[in-house]
Amino acid sequence: MKIEEIQHITDVVGHWGKWQSNIFFFYLTTSVYSAFHNLGLALMAPKVDFWCATDLQKNMTDHCYADIKKTIPCTKWVYAESFLTKTIISEWDLVCDRAWLVSITQSLYMCGMTISALLCGHFSDKYGRLPVLWTAVVTEIVAGLSCAFSISIYQYMISRFVLAIGAYGRYLTGFMLVIETTGPEYRATMGIVCRFGWALGCFILPGIVWLFDNWRHAQLAFTLPEILWILWLCRIPESPRWQLAKGNSEKAQEELRRAAELNKRRLTGIEDKLEELRDRFEKENESCSDRKANLFDLWKTPNLRKNTIILCLTWFTTGYVYYGLSLNIGDLGGNLLTNFAIAGLLEFPSFGISLYALKKSGRRSVQFCIMFAAGIGSFIAIPFYFLPFGTTAINITLGMIVKFCISISYYTIYIYSAEVYPTLVRQVGVGCNSGFSRIGSVLAPFVKELSHYTHITVSFATFGVISTGSALLVLLLPETRGKEIPDTLLEAEKISRKS
Secondary structure, eight states: OOGGGOOSTHHHHOSSSHHHHHHHHHHHHHHHHHHHHHHHHHHHSOOOOEEEOOOTTOOGGGOOOSOTTOOOOOOOEEEOOOSSSBOHHHHHTOOGGGTHHHHHHHHHHHHHHHHHHHHHHHHHHHHOHHHHHHHHHHHHHHHHHHHHTOSSHHHHHHHHHHHHHHHHHHHHHHHHHHHHTSOHHHHHHHHHHTTHHHHHHHHHHHHHHHHOSBHHHHHHHHHGGGGGHHHHHTTOOOOHHHHHHTTOHHHHHHHHHHHHHHTTOOOTTHHHHHHHHHHHHHHHTGGGTTOOOOGGGGGSSHHHHHHHHHHHHHHHHHHHHHHHHHTTGGGGSSOHHHHHHHHHHHHHHHHHHHHHHHHHSOHHHHHHHHHHHHHHHHHHHTGGGTSTTOOHHHHHHHHHHHHHHHHHHHHHHHHHHHHHSOHHHHHHHHHHHHHHHHHHHHHGGGHHHHHHHSOHHHHHHHHHHHHHHHHHHHTTSOOOTTSOOOOSHHHHHHHHHHO
C-alpha cells in the first residue's frame, strides 16, 4: 500500500490479528454478564400467587370487636412455590400496595443506564476509552456485591442503579474500542458478532437462576466471576484512533508499533506510515482543535442534527419494545423460564441474520425493513387476543416474532449509528442515542401495569405505532455501507449530503 493511501490505523497494523482479538474477546466475554444484570430481575422477582397468612394460634373468640365490618389489614403473606425458594418479592413482601416497587427497581436500573450512556460517552471522548472502562468495571463489581448483600429493597434499588452505571459504561466503551480498532471491511462483522455474548447470556440466564434456589446466590453468580476481568484489563490498550484524534500522536504511534508486532506485520517503512496517519488526523482536526467534544456538537450542522434526532427516536423505539417484551414475557402466557429460554435462543439467529443482511444490503434498508416488520407484527398480534381460536401458543409465537425483529434492530442500530458519527463525537453520539434507548427502557417495566389496567393489546398497539413510525424516519438517514467512517464533522456532513 502506498503511503498516501493510508486512511485507517488498520492500514498500518493489519485489519485483524492478535491485537484486535484480545479486545474483541474481552468485550465478547463481558457482554454475557450484561444480559444477566439487565434481565435478571425479571426472573429473581417472578409473578407468583400469594395469599394473606392467618395466625392459627390466635383464638378469635377471645376478642371482641366494636366494629364487625372493619377490614383487618394483612401484615404477612404466604407465597406459592416457585423455581426459587426465595425471591425478591417474598424477601421484602413486594405485593399489593408494594408491588409497584418491582417495576420501579427495574426502571431505576434503566435510569442508571441512561446516565451511564451520557456520562461515559462524554468522559471517554474527553479522557480516553481506557480510564472510563476501568472505572466502569470496578463500579460494576462493587455494586453487584452490594445487590447480593442488600438488607432492604431500598438498598437494593440504589445498588442496582449504580450497577447499571458501571455495567453499561463497560459495555458501551468496550464496543467503541472494538469499532475503532477494526478495519472497515470487518466493522459490520465484529459489531454483530460482539452481540453473541449478549445472546449467550440471555439463553443461559434462566438456567443459572434455576440452578440456584435463592436470588442472592444467583446475584453472586452474576458478580464474583467479574473480579477476574481486572487481570484482563491490564492487557487492554487505549484506542490509538482516539489518541490521534486528540493529538496525542506519540502514545498512539507507540501502541500502533506494538500492535503491528503482535499482528506480525512488516515494520519496514512503518515510521513513514505512522507519520502520514498522524498528519492526516492533524489536518482534518485543525478546524475543531479548539473545541472539546460534547452533546452540543451533535447539533452543529444541519444534517448531523437531523441524523441525531432520527437515531434518537429509533433507539427509543428499539429500547421500549425490546425491554417491554423481554421484561414482561411471562404475560404472554406459558412457563416463564421456558419463554425466557426461547427468547434467548432466538437471539442467535437474529444476529446471524443481521450479519448476513448488512453484508448483502445497505444499512438503511436493513434498518427500515426490520423496524417495519416489528410494527406490522405487533398489529397482527392484536386480533388474536379476541378471536375464539386464539391460544397461548399463538400469542407466544407472535410475541416472539416481534421480539425477534426488534432484536435484529438492536444489533444493526449500533453499527449504523457508529458509522454515521465522526470520530471526535462518536462516543458522545452513540451515547446520546443509547440514552434515548434507555429512556424507552425506563418506561418498559411499566408495560406490565399498562397491560394490567387496560389490556395487553394496548401494549402491542403502542409497539406497532412507534415501530412503523421509526421505520419511515430511517429512510431519511445516510447510507454508510462500504464507506470509510468519518473522523471530522465536515466529513460526516459531506456523507449525509451525498446520500
